[in-house]
Amino acid sequence: MDSSATPGPTPWLSPAEEDVWRSFLRLTRGMERAVDRQLQRDSELSGSEYEILVPLSESTTGELPSRELLRGLRWERSRLSHMLSRMERRGMIRRSPSPTDARGLVVGITEHGREAIGRAAPAHLAMVREAFMDQLSEEERTALLSITRKVMPRLERMDLV
Template sequence: MTETVRWLTPEEQRAWRGFVRLHERLGGRLGRLLQSESKVSPADYAVLVHLTDSPEGRQRHQDLARALEWEKSRMSHHIARMAGRGMVVREECPEDGRGAFVVITDAGREAIEAAAPRHVEAVRELFLDHVTPAELRVLTEISERVIRRMDEDPS
């Protein structure tokens, strides 16, 4: 097979590399802040956010893995570590003997409630304070469009 590669134009490359650098640097700074100030890893925070956004603080194991774009083994290992620290529990799914729920505990709620205010403050300081409302709307539109497209083709 000989497909023609659609190389990035200089403008596309600049935009893409800038986006990647922004994502890496923001993630790194926010992750270090979470870890140092709240003893919550970025992965813990991501799991806890998804669970607190879910009714009753629970999500099916596979749905949580899909939402976070994690492989099954990574999800299993991370949930086991979080369970060992008392942040979540794993509950069997009565309707599906092979499935399981991940459920946030009181300790998990306390952890995210303690971490969230500083995290939000850092998101504002590092990102939101440097974009205009119009830029934020455009970013939202772009993000939602790309995510919709990825959801249509989850491969």
């Protein structure tokens, strides 16, 4: 997106579009808060820690290159580095030099990390099902997936994620 271009008239949202946009923001922010609160209440994990442990626990080796983890999470590098340091101190992950990339690191889940996500997952998934999935029809889930698959590539092309 070229921010140096001379802006034209502001394309204001219609009242219906504004309602959709604000409702979407309330939903996404509300779900993020709900996930964080549920995880903090029911486990030793924050939402961010859970988000890191999921792909590591799903990896066949329990390890991922830090660059791949960064790409999958779509976080800023400094945020990931901070979270990995915190999780390493807590014994949930370990970092080691990459055998194939001299400047890269490999992030691995520890036994403590596996135990933590194993304890957290059942209550977390129950909350996601009750608060979100069970509220949507099959058609609504299909529409939401379609919307996501349409909008995310556009954000990527605009270099915003």
